Amino acid sequence: MSTIKEEIHALSEEMLTNLGKLVAIDSQLAPAKEGMPFGEGPAKALEMGLQIAQELGFKTVNLDNYCGYAEMGEGEEIVGIAGHLDIVPVGGDWTYDPFVLTRKGDYVYGRGTTDDKGPVIEALYAMKLLRDSGVKLNKRVRLIMGCNEETGSKCMKHYNEVAEELSCGFTPDANFPCIHGEKGHMSMMAYSKNTKIISMNGGFVSNAVCDNCTTVIPAEARLKEKLEAAFSQTKLQEYKVTEENGTLTIYAKGVPAHASTPALGINAAGVTCQCLEEAGFEDDFVKFYNSHIGTDCDGSGVGLKFADEYGDLTFCNGIVKTQDGVISCTIDIRVPVTLKADQVREMCQGRLEDENGRIEIGTIGNPLFFPRESPLVNALYKAYVDVTGDTENKPMVIGGGTYAKSLKNIIAFGPEKLGIDYHIHGADEFILVSGMEEAVLVYMEAIKNLLAI
Template sequence: MDFDKAIEALKDELISSTQEVIRIKSVEDDPQKGMPFGKGPYDALCYVLDLGEKLGFKAKNLDGYAGHLDFGEGEEVVGVLGHLDVVPEGDGWTFPPYGAEIHDNKIYGRGSMDDKGPVMAALYSMKALKDSGVKLNKKIRLILGTNEETGWGCMHHYFANETPPSMAFTPDADFPVIHGEKGIIVFDLKYKIDSLEDESFSLLSLKGGNAANMVPDYAEVVIKVDSIDKSIDALRRYANEKGYQADIKEDNGNLKVSVNGKSAHGSTPEKGENAITYLLNLLYSHFNGESSIYNFLDWYEKSLAFKYNGENFGCEFEDELSGKLNLNVGVIKLVGEEIILSINIRYPISYKREDIYSSIRAHLKGLPIEIIEGNSDKDPLYVPKDDVLVQTLMKVYQEQTGDYGTEPLVIGGGTYARAMKNAVAFGPVFPGQEELAHQKDEFISIDNLVKLTQIYTHALYELAK
């Protein structure tokens, strides 16, 4: 089928609607009545549901947690699972993170690629099918979540109240098709400090990072020292030697050190520049002794600094299907006399979460460290390459792109495909394209937005015809 004419007619509307939803700051916030994840995610959900109704689809809001839009009839349902919440914007943007400004044919904004732009491509794919008048034998349902980035309570609530689709894809990863996803564990490490004061310095504050699943692009510490000038000179020399983007200065009689890094998705920590690691490495280069604070710096340097696969943390696992474990230190903060680190791990699909936790605990035995498990752990996902869903989506991708050489992938990212059986991730990032999720200056090109709409239109047609 040729849907290009219908998609071209919708292009301007697709672009403007994508801009509108990006302008909604849908970072999770304190819950309000009817808004379980705060006003921003709720507003984004209402916007897309209202838009879907205007486009001619049946809308349903499930208590502000999630919602869906239906097109067509039939007992079998083909689903598209997308999310409207975003990670915090961070600093250093060239254009306003919620401005949705267009520059060089690109729409800039948090969520433009993860996952609002792809969600809008899926929505207008449904509209293109509707306007084309094609006959379908299955219902198409666009399912909208609102806290994918922070816990998946949206999907737990949705599938507690709705029957899962017969099959589904989520536009929230890479092309051609993601047939496997590593397991995910997220937890805090609490490192107990005996005393915040040492002979040469006292730790006053320490913070960095925005979320466990983001490589932190900023971290800072405030320290009371005996000789500020001496410390500033030494730290600046080391920062220059290492090429760190560090601001080291006196602040109200104390020493303040702030470091900038480069954000990246927590599933690919090696692609970022971890500001927490840079900051702690900077302190480790200058302060030494027998203190509890130095012991922490020494432990971090040897266990976590510049290491991405758990090699010195007791969890260096890998398998043939999915490769090595990935480890990201996403957040650091000083609370009382405890330094708390938030850790995000993506582990190979042949292992279980218990394998990871038990190995880490054994490695940390005897240290003043407590593991606090989170509530957002996710088991691995694996769908064989010869599954009909994988085969159908691969065929559509190949026909629409001409790329017949790229094989289905296993990734460290976690998508809504895990929320139900018979689901995989399908786009939106093309092979060789820069991964922009969770980074500053996130954008989606208008050409790719249209191309996604074309691919998803054909995919939904093939699955539902």
């Protein structure tokens, strides 16, 4: 294995160069153009991804700019690897240019380095090294590159319509050691009915904690001093209260976090509402927000507090917006795998509206669950353990949603290591070069194990 490690290490600079080509492309969802269903950026990223694969000697196919794939091997069965090339908005305060790959020692910064352009490169080089080693490929191995994972996975819906079903596989878009379940996803929208707040705006995506918020309210006697006293007791990174022309403007900077782990962040809008109430600002929407949404991240305000053996329900306010005098809030909920959609509706029935505001239920997506003992889970987990020697961490259930919910017979598998915050969906997202090299080796072993199923 040491020889293979040396081979991988020798390819590090080449992998980073190719990753830099992908990171340089702003592949956020954009208005559709002819032949570009998700806009120009995702189509360019796909073109570049397929070009890199072609240069490495793989057969490539573009499926109408929804997605594409690189393939090797022969046979009817397909071992699939599904990664995505689209990204979330940049957002936050970056130290480095998000579209220029920047290396500082073992750290390499840029939007998409870990989610998910870096893992696509890792999987591609795992395929290359496996092919070059002469391993017998009794099945085809297909790396699918999608363009719409962050905003609906319509790319995989198209794949299912026009391409062959996978026999087994994984998506490199989560954590090691192995993900055998993904919570269901539920969306809600909260709306004000009556409010004295002039404007309240914050957050940049619905699937991340609202990490900044600017609120304008009418000035009241001594309110500025009371607010400053309340904010001084919070864990915000920054806050500022200014008074001008009879209004107070409140800026609050919280801590970003993915919607699947909102307790790791600090919700700037939630803290603002909390402080407004503590300072004595009487407002219907503030009351509604604090009683129904709050800062606890557990859904208790609407009757959704729940946990099973695989994890807790999580509740995240991502965006706050004021339009035509109405404040709206996006709510992203990750539902434990043992709960069904009708149970969730029943739990919050009668808890979504009062005289101060209302909440509407949007989509409720089903969870994904593979038994821990299934051949797919065992094959991937064994690959991780054989390379890393880590037997302490076990296959787990996560709150995030991946392509595993869109494609049959795959689960999420790496490359993030537990205990490391890669700043996914936040500023200064990074990948570790050492982690990248290890992931290539894990994915090589994983493909070999899947070929043997």
